[in-house]
Amino acid sequence: MKKLDVIVIGAGAAGLFCAAQAAKRGRSVAVLDHAKRIGGKILMSGGGRCNFTNMYASHENFLCDNPHFTKSALSRYTQWDFIGLVAEYGIAYHEKTLGQLFCDDSAKDILKMLLSECEKAGASVTQQCEILDIEKIDDGFVLNTNQGQYQCESLVVATGGLSIPKLGASPFGYQIAEQFGLKLKPTRAGLVPFTLHELDKKVLAELSGISLDANASCNDTSFNENILFTHRGLSGPAVLQISSFWQPGQTVEFDLFPHGELLAELEKAKENQPDVQLSTALTKHYPKRYVQAVLPYLNIENKPLKQYQGKQLGQVAEAFHHWQLKPNGTEGYRTAEVTLGGVDTDELSSKTMEAKKVKGLYFIGEVMDVTGWLGGYNFQWAWSSGWVAGQVV
Ligand SMILES: Cc1cc2nc3c(=O)[nH]c(=O)nc-3n(C[C@H](O)[C@H](O)[C@H](O)COP(=O)(O)OP(=O)(O)OC[C@H]3O[C@@H](n4cnc5c(N)ncnc54)[C@H](O)[C@@H]3O)c2cc1C
Structure with a gap:
């Protein structure tokens, strides 16, 4: 002994x-x-x-x-x-x-x-x-x-x-x-990537490797860091942080234009280049591959900026400022920090x-x-x- x-x-x-x-x-x-x-x-x-x-x-x-x-x-x-x-x-x-x-x-x-x-x-x-x-x-x-x-x-x-x-x-x-x-x-599991429901995964897995600056929020807590699309789901520091506050079944909101007003940017673009497509205007702020995949995913019509009337550009901006995602789950203890x-x-x-x-x-x-x-x-x-x-x- x-x-x-x-x-x-x-x-x-x-x-x-x-x-x-x-x-x-x-x-x-x-x-x-x-x-x-x-x-x-x-x-x-x-x-x-x-x-x-x-x-x-x-x-x-x-x-x-x-x-x-x-x-x-x-x-x-x-x-x-x-x-x-x-x-x-x-x-x-x-x-x-x-x-x-x-x-x-x-x-x-x-x-x-x-x-x-x-x-x-x-x-x-x-x-x-x-x-x-x-x-x-x-x-x-x-x-x-x-x-x-x-x-x-x-x-x-x-x-x-x-x-x-x-x-x-x-x-x-x-x-x-x-x-x-x-x-x-x-x-x-905490500090862990999210997995996605089939419909989201079909579109978002294609974006694997793209990272965006975002503000992720859930349950009155928010983190402003990067998010990263992966072939399995969504990761990156903002996602890992918010995963610790998320409960199964809840929705996470992402502001994908966290440091400004996207509407003001789009209105400026419309004034300066009315014939330019929305997708082209958005590539000033996001990777092209992301814009191409995300417009149909968010049900946003792509047309020349001059054709957006009334509140339509505002609705586009809202879709990026308030992207709502319901994760399927997390990757669990296998990858959790x-x-x-x-x-x-x-x-x-x-x-x-x-x-x-x-x-x-x-x-x-x-x-x-x-x-x-x-x-x-x-x-x-x-x-x-x-x-x-x-x-x-
Ligand atoms: C991939 C990854 C990256 C991370 N990066 C960071 C980072 O950069 N910064 C940060 O602050 N945190 C980070 N963390 C978290 C951090 O590693 C842990 O919070 C920290 O190690 C916890 O320290 P601990 O001593 O409590 O446990 P651990 O460091 O996990 O040590 C526990 C020890 O107990 C031993 N043990 C378990 N069961 C038994 C048993 N039955 N009998 C005998 N021994 C046993 C294990 O073998 C292990 O050696 C990371 C975690 C992971 C998984």
Whole structure:
């Protein structure tokens, strides 16, 4: 039996970071992970460059049933603290857009940094370790694994969400919560592309590769970024963002001319070039392939601008400003960046992440009902929640 102060289950972003903090305090720490390769999501993140935080991160960038829950951890370990650590390691980074910070070189730099922090502080990391069962004892927990028995005072669950099963995602963290009588919030895929109904797909799949600036809105929330037509459906940052707020059956509205008045542009064109076709006038603002496919799809007649009378041009502009789309669904956990829902935050202390009902049991990172927007927020939650737990375990 190996006896330790702290065992962390899951060697992802939150688990490794928490383990290093606890070990720095002189605690004996082991991180156990069932995967063959650890840090898979870190390596894959941000297109291989890891969007490791966001300069503007605040509690407002997170979905959680309790909107105040993230405040304490985010203020105690901020994006600036993590940026400081990245700088200490000499990792070059840049702001891509909207405060999103990416490595200049590779996401490997962030994983190496986390592993180095663990190694320097003396936290061990064991891969391919299957946890078979967990038993609560008076002064901690006993874990039976395929690599022997472990005992610890504090047990930190950092098993992440359900997205990308091939990278080691599992529902184990939720099962641990259930074993100890903690409530869960229903889980679903977030930051995920939409799939389309057949009629929409027939037209829109042809536009695969086209990206447009748009404002996507649903349930009183909106995001102004790009949308991307793909052969499977609709993706791009604005779509991924709004997917976390969308519920099956709902309609998403897209403003496809978000930074101006399309009617004013079309009226100007009509005045200057009355004989020009509507499609030609629109190609000033959109790719030609998109205009050709979308006019019949939106039931808009294509004719010379001078032939549009009364409110007709206004109706054309409205169709672009208020494109209503009812997605068929999402691509699900196979491609989702995050899992919404998870361990109910009412069960946890917002200061330490310890379960209120079970002394010594902690949940950090994505396994709990805290989900960030797209843009580095999910990693910041892993760092902040991992850090606060790391100070007390
Ligand atoms: C493709 C992709 C790109 C992303 N890009 C970004 C980005 O650029 N910026 C950003 O902020 N967020 C990004 N995210 C989200 C981010 O990766 C996660 O929110 C973050 O990794 C969560 O950290 P975590 O430690 O809670 O979980 P994870 O990093 O998922 O780690 C969980 C660990 O637990 C282990 N585990 C699971 N089950 C068991 C078990 N039964 N026994 C033992 N170990 C287990 C897993 O093997 C894994 O190592 C991306 C996600 C994906 C899928």
